[in-house]
Amino acid sequence: MDHQQAAELLRQRAGRPVAPRLVEQLLRRTDADPTVLDAILDQVDTDADGLHRVPLRWPDELADPARVSMLSLSPESRAVVGAAAVIGREFDLAILEGVCPGGDVLGGLEDGVTAGLIREQGPHVYAFVRALGREVCYDTLGPRQRAELHERVAAVLARLGALGGLRAATVQELAYHTAEAAALGGRERLDAAVAAAATAAAVALEDAAYDLAAGYFAQAALFAGRAGWAPEQSGRLLAAAGTARLRGATGAGARAAGRASLTGALRLGLRAGDHGLVAAAALGLGPRPTLGALAGDAAPPPDPVRLDALRDASATLPATGLPPDQHSAAARLMSRLAYETGRPELARRALDLARTGGDPRAVAEALLAVGGELDQVVREAVALGDEELLARAYDLAAADAVRRGQQSRAAALLERLAALADLRAAALVRWYGLRAAAELATLRGAPDAAAAARALAAGQAVDPAAAEAADAALRGWTGPKAGPGPANPAGLTAREREVLVWALRGTPAKEIASALVLGERTVETHLASIYRKLGVRTRIELIRKLGDGSGL
Incomplete structure (x- = not known):
């Protein structure tokens, strides 16, 4: 099943279009398998924006083979494979080693390959054989264990990002793992989640991905509120989310959501007496x-x-x-x-x-x-x-x-x-x-x-x-109405009349050429013809004869 087919299936279930990122997430997590996708569609919140991981319960008949394979591993190997599932469908050996320091990472991966859960993708790169296998391995972890692993992954990605190169993480990856780690709470973690989400939003804006930027700004505002930021500080993120939502709006729902964010930010700014926030919210509309x-x-x-x-x-x-x-x-x-x-x-x-x-x-x-x-x-x-x-x-x-x-x-x-x-x-x-x-x-x-x-x-x-x-x-347009310009003196052509309008304003020939999408020499030719037909020699004489063009 391709993206368009999945989007249409979800649209039929929801009765309206759903967020493209939600479609992409479901295709990625089901290997675009129609059987798997159909089995979990009733659980999907079609209002979700797809930025966050949608919770899903996998049917036993589909998930049991992966569960059996996971249980066949030793506890040490299960820990390695579980950590790999947190990193993603594909993962770099260097990242996994950073998340599992002191563990037998290669041994765990070999056991995962033997169990049919993992395959070697390339030099130092591995992947889960099936998306559902990765989902099952991820779900075997408890909420706290998952959050702690996400925090480790974020730290490793940040370290590798500082080194640069092919292994450097994207800002979206960092935002995802930092957000999942924020479940552990604490001001430092929440502040980091705000910063990561706001950075991802800024990158999305540069790429004109307005809806994605809006989602990240809204996520940052949520974390800022949890971290106890001042209302006006959260309000600035909320205003940015609303502005981005309106810039990327394709329907009534996005428009309503964007305006709601901006009016909420406006109220926060008015209560706090924050002129900058009030202005940002009003201009964002x-x-x-x-x-x-x-x-x-x-x-x-x-x-x-x-x-x-x-x-x-x-x-x-x-x-x-x-x-x-x-x-x-x-x-x-x-x-x-x-x-x-x-x-x-x-x-x-x-x-x-x-x-x-x-x-x-x-x-x-x-x-x-x-x-x-x-x-x-x-x-x-x-x-x-x-x-x-x-x-x-x-x-x-x-x-x-x-x-x-x-x-x-x-x-x-x-x-x-x-x-x-x-x-x-x-x-x-x-x-x-x-x-x-x-x-x-x-x-x-x-x-x-x-x-x-x-x-x-x-x-x-x-x-x-x-x-x-x-x-x-x-x-209802029926054609141009008579404008307030001068009568056609001396039999000027339509193009000469257009040039005349600009000439009477004192506009240089070069700018007239740009405005009328003509060559500068063509404009000069038209001006010469106008002067000849009107019996004048210069622009000054022209303006004296016909006025300054203020009524044109």
């Missing part, structure tokens, strides 16, 4: 979405949860004397609140504060709220490697181009936005990218119902009400 490039001036329905969080977070900011290290978060909060409530004066204050603080991400966010200099936002987003910021900038710029009747520019921007929607993209970026693909088809006169449906499904994981409104705007 994400920006107010747009309805797309073809929605005109339509606004998305309000989101009371996000709006209340932004208001609560903004209310904690001091009226005067804001510490410099809080300028960035404060500016981003003000920008999002301004965008949410349509307050241009607040957006301008946010931009001033962001520029004072010098954080390019805060400046870009404020520019989005102000509604200008979108080209600068694009440049900042590219420099920062922030695809979410880039997607928002492309989306707004495409909408602006559609309003101005600049269809070729709008199409170019939508193409760039659509290219961002790969499988690793965050939920908002994926929605905007899929929506851009559908908008592009509509803009070109060939509406794609399937593309629109994909965009709607992706958007419902981000903001269901906004996704429905955006879908309605897309399906």
